[in-house]
Amino acid sequence: MRLLGFEKLASGGKSYKIGEFCKTLKDIDPQVVIDFIKAVDNDMLIAYDEGKGQVVVYELSGPELEIMARQFEKWLRFGRL
DSSP states (O other): OHHHHHHHHHTSOOEEEHHHHHHHTTSOOHHHHHHHHHHHOOTTTEEEETTTTEEEEOOOOHHHHHHHHHHHHHHHHHSOO
């Protein structure tokens, strides 16, 4: 369910408060999401604004969304990309 939630959030091309983003992902720990974004290290696709406490998701193409979702799933399972 978290993977589907991530895909839904990532397909929006919006900014989300970290609490809102994590609540949509079944109350996942915010640090897990922040660490994932830092590990991805691609500010053109997804970024975390520490000052505002927001996750910024840019417009992702279909293949980019699929790759990002796979990376997120791997992160949840193994804690690495």
